[in-house]
Amino acid sequence: MVESTILSKKMIKPSSPTPSSLSRHNLSFIDQIASSAFSPIVVFYSKPTNNTRQILENSLSKVLSSYYPFAGRIKDDYEYVECNDTAISGCLSHKIADGYSLLKLLKDWAATARLELDFKPSTQFDVHSFSSSSLDRLKDIVAMNSQVQNPIRVEVATALLHKCGSAVSIANLGVFQPSLLCHLMNFLPPLPQNTIGNACYFFGSTAAKENETQSQLRKAKQYIQDKSKDPNQLASHLLEKFKERANKSEKNKFDFYMCSRLCNLGVYKIDFGWGEPIRVTLARNPMKSNFIFLDSPNGDGINVLITLTEADMLIFQSNKELLEFASPVV
Numbered sequence: 001m002v003e004s005t006i007l008s009k010k011m012i013k014p015s016s017p018t019p020s021s022l023s024r025h026n027l028s029f030i031d032q033i034a035s036s037a038f039s040p041i042v043v044f045y046s047k048p049t050n051n052t053r054q055i056l057e058n059s060l061s062k063v064l065s066s067y068y069p070f071a072g073r074i075k076d077d078y079e080y081v082e083c084n085d086t087a088i089s090g091c092l093s094h095k096i097a098d099g100y101s102l103l104k105l106l107k108d109w110a111a112t113a114r115l116e117l118d119f120k121p122s123t124q125f126d127v128h129s130f131s132s133s134s135l136d137r138l139k140d141i142v143a144m145n146s147q148v149q150n151p152i153r154v155e156v157a158t159a160l161l162h163k164c165g166s167a168v169s170i171a172n173l174g175v176f177q178p179s180l181l182c183h184l185m186n187f188l189p190p191l192p193q194n195t196i197g198n199a200c201y202f203f204g205s206t207a208a209k210e211n212e213t214q215s216q217l218r219k220a221k222q223y224i225q226d227k228s229k230d231p232n233q234l235a236s237h238l239l240e241k242f243k244e245r246a247n248k249s250e251k252n253k254f255d256f257y258m259c260s261r262l263c264n265l266g267v268y269k270i271d272f273g274w275g276e277p278i279r280v281t282l283a284r285n286p287m288k289s290n291f292i293f294l295d296s297p298n299g300d301g302i303n304v305l306i307t308l309t310e311a312d313m314l315i316f317q318s319n320k321e322l323l324e325f326a327s328p329v330v
Contacts, residue, residue: 014064040091048274059113113272127329132300134325184260261293
């Protein structure tokens with residue numbers, strides 16, 4: 001891993017003060033039960049030639065005036081890396097907002113830097129890539145061999161990764177271990193697209209048998225979608241499911257996986273004026289048994305960031321079914 005050196009530090013303040021009525025930001029129920037983990041996102045660019053530092057500082061100052069809950073809490077870095085390219089990174093606690101919100105801030109910041117937006121609020125680590133053709137093959141296989149109709153790309157990729165994770169458990173224990181997969185789902189809609197914060201929740205699917213990973217995922221997803229049609233009932237329903245999940249975890253022994261996605265959010269449209277990113281990823285992920293989905297740079301496929309223990313990763317990476325549909329990203 002390439003070591004980095006801090007050349008300078010500077011606190012960027014909002015260009016206008018936060019109104020006194022908004023000076024105290026109360027966490028919602030979903031904020032309070034959200035993980036406090038930080039997942040730094042990194043956006044790589046070819047090296048620009050203009051005065052980027054001053055442009056970035058001025059535009060960030062403008063944006064923070066409207067993203068006032070982030071001011072003083074978000075950590076943004078601008079750096080040159082060894083290959084003479086440029087990287088912008090942002091790090092935000094999940095207690096404050098979700099991935100959608102962080103990416104929305106980056107896109108609004110980029111638009112302000114390009115002078116296209118006079119900002120107003122619209123208020124072990126491994127990567128595998130699924131090509132568009134591989135995802136289409138997976139969708140056909142799932143539709144043919146299960147009761148799941150019209151599976152989407154993230155569903156089939158998630159089910160395959162879940163299955164490969166179960167294979168690791170079988171290799172370690174000699175028997176199938178029931179597993180619980182928690183998948184992050186946002187509520188945009190039914191909540192407005194300009195919602196900022198934690199407008200998301202993990203829904204869980206349990207696989208008690210080896211062949212249940214796909215069907216149980218679809219059932220859990222559909223259940224949450226049906227219940228979330230009325231935004232006024234979201235909080236009470238999520239509290240009920242949170243208690244249910246906690247009780248299930250206490251009473252039964254499961255292998256536990258977490259899955260979230262940052263697909264179709266325009267991460268490769270974060271253009272500060274020197275072109276679109278050449279790669280977007282997370283700098284690190286402290287959580288194990290975790291799958292994070294991102295758009296591939298060409299926009300056709302999906303990249304998956306995978307974290308497992310070192311011993312489990314060696315088994316996972318050699319799974320023949322995984323390698324049939326996904327290739328490692330160097």
